[in-house]
Each structure stands twice: as C-alpha cells, then as structure tokens.
Amino acid sequence: MIKLNSQQMAKFVAEGYLRFDGVVPRALNEQLLARFQSVDPSHHGNLRDYYHEAVDQRVLPIGASGLPLDQVFDDEPLFYALLAVPEIEGAICSLLGEAPRFDHHFLHVTLTPETRTRMQLPAAAQHNHQDSTIDPELAFDIQLFYFPQAVTEAMGGTRFLPGSHLRTVSEAAIARYQNIVGQQHVVCPAGSVFIFHKGLWHGGGLNTSQMMRYLYKIRLAPGGSQVRQWDTSDLAPIDDRQGPTFWREAGGGSVVQQILMRPQPWFEYDVGRLELINRIKLWRYLLGDPAADVDYWLTRLERPQLIDRGASL
Amino acid sequence: MEHQERQQVLVLYLASSALDSPVIGWSIYDGSSMETPQTGLESESPYVSGLAALRDGWRLIQASPLISHPVGQEFRTDYLKYEFFFERWSTPRARSGS
Numbered sequence: 001m002i003k004l005n006s007q008q009m010a011k012f013v014a015e016g017y018l019r020f021d022g023v024v025p026r027a028l029n030e031q032l033l034a035r036f037q038s039v040d041p042s043h044h045g046n047l048r049d050y051y052h053e054a055v056d057q058r059v060l061p062i063g064a065s066g067l068p069l070d071q072v073f074d075d076e077p078l079f080y081a082l083l084a085v086p087e088i089e090g091a092i093c094s095l096l097g098e099a100p101r102f103d104h105h106f107l108h109v110t111l112t113p114e115t116r117t118r119m120q121l122p123a124a125a126q127h128n129h130q131d132s133t134i135d136p137e138l139a140f141d142i143q144l145f146y147f148p149q150a151v152t153e154a155m156g157g158t159r160f161l162p163g164s165h166l167r168t169v170s171e172a173a174i175a176r177y178q179n180i181v182g183q184q185h186v187v188c189p190a191g192s193v194f195i196f197h198k199g200l201w202h203g204g205g206l207n208t209s210q211m212m213r214y215l216y217k218i219r220l221a222p223g224g225s226q227v228r229q230w231d232t233s234d235l236a237p238i239d240d241r242q243g244p245t246f247w248r249e250a251g252g253g254s255v256v257q258q259i260l261m262r263p264q265p266w267f268e269y270d271v272g273r274l275e276l277i278n279r280i281k282l283w284r285y286l287l288g289d290p291a292a293d294v295d296y297w298l299t300r301l302e303r304p305q306l307i308d309r310g311a312s313l
Numbered sequence: 314m315e316h317q318e319r320q321q322v323l324v325l326y327l328a329s330s331a332l333d334s335p336v337i338g339w340s341i342y343d344g345s346s347m348e349t350p351q352t353g354l355e356s357e358s359p360y361v362s363g364l365a366a367l368r369d370g371w372r373l374i375q376a377s378p379l380i381s382h383p384v385g386q387e388f389r390t391d392y393l394k395y396e397f398f399f400e401r402w403s404t405p406r407a408r409s410g411s
Contacts, residue, residue, distance in 0.1 A: 125352045136389070159353040168391045176324065177393060178340035179355045203352055266337040269329045274390050281388075 001090035003231040006239070009094065010259040013282050016165030016197040023087045024146070024191030032078050033148040035059060036107055036214045042115045054107065060216070063102055069220060072102045082146065082216075088193055092220060094230035095142050095195070099223035103141060110156050110204055110213040125156065126204035127175035131219070135198060136168045138285045139222060145194040146216040147186065155213040156205025157186030158194070163264035165199035166278045174201060182265040227288035245295045257294045273297070318402040319344035323371055325363050327395040330379060332363035338393055345403035363397050371399035 004018070012018050039057050044050040055062070061079065063072035069092075073080040083089060092100055116123060131143065151157040161183050185205055186194060196202065198219075207213050238254040251258070260279055263272050277297050284292045293299045326338035336358040342350055360366040367373065375398040382389075 122349055124349045125354065127352050166390060168389055174392065175352075176340055177326070177338055178350065178352045179358070180326070180338040180393075181336070181358070183353055185353065205353065206351065268327075268337065268394050269334070271390055271394055274388050277388050278390060 001093060002086045003090040003229075004094035005231050006234045006256050007259060008091075009230050009286065010256045010283070012095065012195075012197065013279050013286065014260050014262055015162040015264075016200040017160065017162065018091060018195045019188070020087050020091070020193045020195075022189040022191045023193060024082060024085055024148070026191065028078065028081055028085075029148045029191045032082065032146075032216070033214060035078060036109075036148065036216065037212075041109050041111060041212060042118075044119075046119050047121070050109075060105055060107055063105075065103055067102045068223060069100045069102050083218075085193075088144070091195055092142070092144075095140075095226070096220055096222040097224045097226050097229040101221045101223045103219035103221050105216065105218040108204065108215040108217060110207040110215070112207060112210055112212055114210075115212070116207075123206065125159065125206040127172060128159070128161070128177050128180075128201050128203045129172040129174060130164075130167075130169050130199055130201055132171070132198065134168060134170050138282055139226060140282075141198040141219055141221045143196045143198065143200075143217055143219045145186070145196065146218075147188055147192050147194075148190060148214060148216070149211070150190045151186055151188050151192075151213060152209060153185065153187050154207070154209040155211060156207040156209075157188065157213070158202055158215065159183055159185050159205055160194075160196065160200055160202040161266070162200075163267070163275065164201035165197035166275060166282070167199065167201070169201075177201075180266045226286060228286070240292065242293065242296060242299070253294070260294050277301075317404060319405050321345060321401050321403050323359070323366060323399040323401075325358075325360065325366060325397045325399065326393040327363055327397060330377070330395050332367070332373075332376075332397065334395070335362055336360060343403070345405045347406075363399075366399050371401050374398050374400050 008018060036059060039050065039054040039059055041047070041050045044053065061073065061076045069083070073083065083092065111119070111121065113123065145158060161180055236254065239256045243252050253261070260283060261276055267275055276295070280292070280294055280298055284290055321344060322342040324340040325336050328334040328337050339358050341359070360369065377394060377396045
C-alpha cells in the first residue's frame with residue numbers, strides 16, 4: 001500500500017477531503033461499471049422500484065454495519081480489488097488505522113434528463129447536506145466516493161465545500177444554502193476516488209448529459225487508534241516549532257503548518273479563526289500530542305490562570 | 314382584487330455582522346418564477362455585500378442576532394453565522410420555454 005504523507009494528512013485536516021484522480025485501473029473500472037449498470041434505472045418507472053431490484057440482484061453485496069472491513073468483501077473480488085488499490089488502501093489505513101470497520105455503502109445514480117422526467121422527478125440538484133447526523137466528536141469516519149466512469153461537468157458530479165467538515169450541523173438543515181464561495185464540483189477521469197471526512201458538506205449535482213452517472217459510496221469507521229497511522233517519516237522538528245505570528249515574513253512556518261492554517265474563502269472573519277483552532281485540535285488528536293499547536297492559537301488560550309497560582313482578584 | 318405580485322427572497326451570508334461586509338454565500342427563492350431553484354450552480358454572487366443589495370432595492374426583513382457563546386462550546390462552529398434575508402416584490406413570470 002501507499003500511505004499518505006504528512007502534507008496529505010494536513011490537507012485532509014484543513015480541507016476535509018483528498019482526491020485521487022484515475023488511480024483505479026481501467027479494467028477494474030469497466031468491470032465495476034458493468035456491475036453497477038447490470039440493473040438499468042431507465043427500465044423502471046420510479047427510483048424505489050429500481051433500487052428494490054438493484055438490491056435484490058445484489059448489484060452491491062449486503063454487509064452488516066460494524067463488520068471488520070476485511071470480512072465484508074471476502075466473496076466479492078471486484079470490491080476487494082477496489083479497496084486494495086495501493087493508494088486507496090494506504091489512504092484508508094493512514095486515516096483510520098488498522099482494522100477499519102464497514103459502516104455502509106450505496107450506489108448513487110444520477111439520472112439522465114429523459115429518465116428523470118419519466119420518473120417525474122424534479123430537474124434539481126440535491127441540496128447541500130452533511131451525512132449521518134449531528135456528530136461533534138474528533139474521531140472520524142471517512143467516505144470514499146468512487147467514480148468508475150469519467151465525470152464531465154454536464155454529468156453533475158458531486159458538489160462539496162472544502163473546509164466545511166468541522167462544522168457541527170444537522171444533516172439537511174443546511175439545505176437552504178444554495179451557493180457558497182469556494183464550492184467545488186467533481187469533474188474527474190474514470191477511476192477517481194475522493195475521500196471525504198464524515199462532516200464534509202456536499203450534494204449531488206444535476207445531470208444534464210445523456211449518460212447516467214454512477215457513484216459508489218462507502219463509509220468506513222476506525223477500528224482502533226487513528227494516531228500517527230500515516231507515513232510520518234516526513235515530519236520534522238520545524239513542524240512543531242512555534243514561530244512569530246501576525247507580524248512576520250510571508251510564507252512563515254513549515255509546509256505542514258502552512259497547509260493547516262490556509263483559510264477558505266467562505267470563512268466568516270471571526271469564525272474562520274475558530275476553524276483554525278478546530279483544525280489544530282484535530283491535528284493534536286492525530287498526532288497524539290495534546291500540546292501541539294500552530295501559530296500559537298491554542299497555547300495562547302491555555303496560559304495558566306492567575307487564580308490557580310494563589311493570586312487574588 | 315387579487316394581489317398580483319409575488320415575493321422574491323434573497324438570502325445573503327456575509328463575512329461579518331456588518332451589512333457592508335463581503336458575501337460568502339447566497340440563495341434566491343423567487344415566488345414570481347416557475348423555475349426550479351438550483352443548488353450549487355452559480356459561481357458569482359449577485360451582490361458584493363448586503364449594502365449593495367439594499368442599494369439595488371431589496372428590503373432587509375431579517376438579520377441573524379449576535380448570540381453569546383455557551384460556556385464550554387466557545388469554539389464550536391456550525392451554521393453560517395451572518396444570515397440576512399431580503400425581499401422584493403415582482404410580477405409573476407411564466408416558465409421559460411412555455
């Protein structure tokens with residue numbers, strides 16, 4: 001496997017996602033796409049009937065939530081091979097540690113206009129949402145978004161908001177946010193995998209092309225420690241060093257520190273600082289170092305209180 | 314006599330509580346149009362700030378209050394914090410192409 005390095009981990013902490021363009025071999029993409037297409041939505045009158053047949057036909061295998069991942073796909077060589085792609089296996093191990101657990105998976109089909117119209121579904125992109133439910137914990141699941149076919153702009157690739165993953169919201173409560181500065185849309189070659197932090201805001205796009213768009217999504221949970229599971233050989237003393245803040249030369253700090261402190265264009269002025277603090281807390285969790293800091297954000301707040309030293313107020 | 318005009322709602326999310334701060338997000342719900350609202354399809358905000366919307370004739374009808382931070386949750390982040398609802402009234406339009 002190819003594990004993540006510290007800069008990739010810092011990017012995941014800061015932005016809540018990683019992308020691996022075209023990492024899945026062509027032959028495997030073709031086999032998996034054929035499997036996904038083995039039940040055709042255009043032959044059904046509505047989505048419920050399509051999914052009933054897709055489940056009955058085991059387009060995806062059925063596995064119990066909470067199973068060790070290596071037990072879910074024992075008899076499914078295509079899915080096993082997908083998760084054994086060196087970059088993907090390495091990223092899973094880096095983010096979740098050894099023995100990750102299967103949460104669930106799903107096949108998302110974004111319909112062509114013709115099928116959508118026939119099913120009397122609205123020609124609308126999916127609202128923004130955060131998956132699952134309110135989850136304020138530092139320990140995190142990941143979600144793999146695998147696109148077996150090339151995704152063009154017209155195919156309505158998944159929309160997502162970098163840096164939104166640490167916002168604690170309640171699923172579709174954010175649905176009224178139509179556009180946010182910095183939002184991105186998946187456009188990618190066949191065989192691409194995006195890995196999202198559990199909290200990343202996202203939504204399916206509107207497919208205006210003549211091709212069904214298939215997305216295989218699988219959610220995985222840590223089965224043990226998430227501390228220092230990546231390739232930490234590139235971590236250096238400079239990554240722990242506290243330098244000057246605010247009044248300093250441009251480009252101060254290590255590359256890892258710069259990645260961790262890179263703001264998003266949609267951050268509110270004040271809340272953006274809280275986002276940086278929450279990134280540092282997540283970085284501490286992953287490092288297993290409760291004193292780690294960047295740009296003095298947490299050290300400043302953790303100064304000893306005078307009252308603890310016997311001073312009178 | 315039936316009221317002929319329909320409400321248009323513009324929601325701007327700003328970078329701070331000041332109406333003249335930059336727009337970081339926006340939504341439009343148009344009661345005068347039969348078009349389906351879309352999420353994520355626009356890359357340019359209709360206005361650079363809340364003040365710019367006022368100057369273009371939108372009426373502010375709601376603003377996010379400033380709420381103190383609960384003890385122990387001072388660093389929690391969640392919904393976009395500075396949400397401003399605007400309205401104006403417009404004559405209904407038919408769906409394009411119909």
